[in-house]
Every structure is written in structure tokens, then in C-alpha cells.
Amino acid sequence: MNPNRRCPYRQQAFQPSPYRLHQGVCSQAECQRHRRAEYHRQKIRTDPLYAQVVRDSRRQWQAEHADYQKAYWQTHPEAAEQNRTRQRQRDRQRRVTNLVKNNLALDLKRSAAEVWLVGSEAASLVKNNVAFSEVLVFQRVASSVPESCKEQPPGPGDVLPV
Template sequence: MEFRQCEACRQPFRPRPRNPDQCFCSAAACQRERRRRWQAAKRQSDPDYRENQKRAQKAWAERHPDYWRTYRDQHPEYVARNRARQRERAPAPTGVAKMDAWMVEITVISAGCASP
């Protein structure tokens, strides 16, 4: 069987006989990358999958309310990196910091008002 180049680590590998179309070597990191790419494509193309993932993650987060607080306490470099990235994203009109922000124009209409 011929050698192939892994799409993640670029190292040559021999595809498994039962999976002749194999594009990633069997290293754990490369299999994680394969899974990550598959999930990203699935989220893009399948609204049901995207919705289901969102629900599952929300349910998990509700069962583990302290997870992110603990993670941030134990990973100060993550907090610093995230703050820096949020600052970069903030001025962009499509930044993720305030995806639900609305631009509202308020017009005052005073008709039939008794007091001046």
C-alpha cells in the first residue's frame, strides 16, 4: 500500500487497509484535527446539527456552572489572550463582543400633552 501525506501533520503515513480513503494519520492530535474539521463543516452545513450542539452545550454548562470560572482561575494566560482578542474585535462593526446590540433611533412625539 502506498504512502500518503497526512492533511494535519504533513507526515507520510500508510492508509489503513479498511479505510483506503484515509487522509489523516492515526496520531491522536491528527485524529482530533480531523474530527474538528468535520464538526466545523457539519455546523456550517447542517442547521439541525448546529442547533442540537448548541442545546447540548447549554445543558452541559447548566450542569457545570463553575467550569468556566474555575478554568479562567487556573489559566490566566487564556484570560489575557481572550481580553486582548476581545479588544481587537471590539471596534469592528461585526465584532462578537455585542452581537445582540441594536441601533435604535428614538423620535419624540408630543401630541396632546397637557403639561408644557
């Protein structure tokens, strides 16, 4: 006989179904909802195709229920504000990602520009190439000034260009 197991969601002991010997979550509806939601989130993180299908069907649903969405934002101002904030973050992240991609595509030997990653999450950008807060691009001026343009006191016999 199977030993009792403990459900991770409500900590209660349960008897696995004889048909699903590896069952790790009890069969209460709420716990099963948790389990499916967790699987879904995990799958979105690890399976790009699955994530794309989820995004597409979400977009399609939103397109077909634009009125519902509008009414929802109107009756849930905090959620609307949160959504705006998240959208701004996504927009910014997309811009910065493109910026980084374009800069990495440059032949750096011919470019005087340097990319500096700053902010608390710059370290994780280096690791994941995905999550970060800010990218600043500085033009390196000093080394790109040709020697002949540097200021020199005019000596005797110097011909100044017209």
C-alpha cells in the same frame, strides 16, 4: 498495493488502512483529533441542526458546571476578556441583524427611513446577509416635509393660523 499518502497535519507519509481505502489522515492520535475537530467545525458551518445540538449541549454543560466556568474565568483573565469581547460582538450582531430584518419587513414605499450599511464588512453583509460591522439608520427629513410647511415669506393678505 496502495501508494503511500501524505498526512495533511504532519506531512508524514502513511499507509492507508486496508479497511479504509480513502483514509486521508494518518492514524496517529493527534492527527485523528485534528481530523475530528475539523469535521466538527465544518459540520457546524454547514448543518444548522447539528449546530443547534452543539449549542444546546454546550449550554446544558455550562448550566451544570457553572462553578467550573466561574473558576476558569477567574484563573484565565485573558480568556475571560476575550470571551467578553466576543459576547459584545455577538450581542451587537444580533441587534443589528434584528434591525435589518425589521427594516426589510417594512413597506419601504411608506417609510422615509433609509438603511445605510457602512464599515469594511458591509459588502459581505450584502453577499451573506450575516456578517457585518455596522448599520446606521438615517431618517430622511427633506422629502418628508410637506410643501405647505416650507417656509415662505408672508405676503399681503395672508392669514396666519392662530
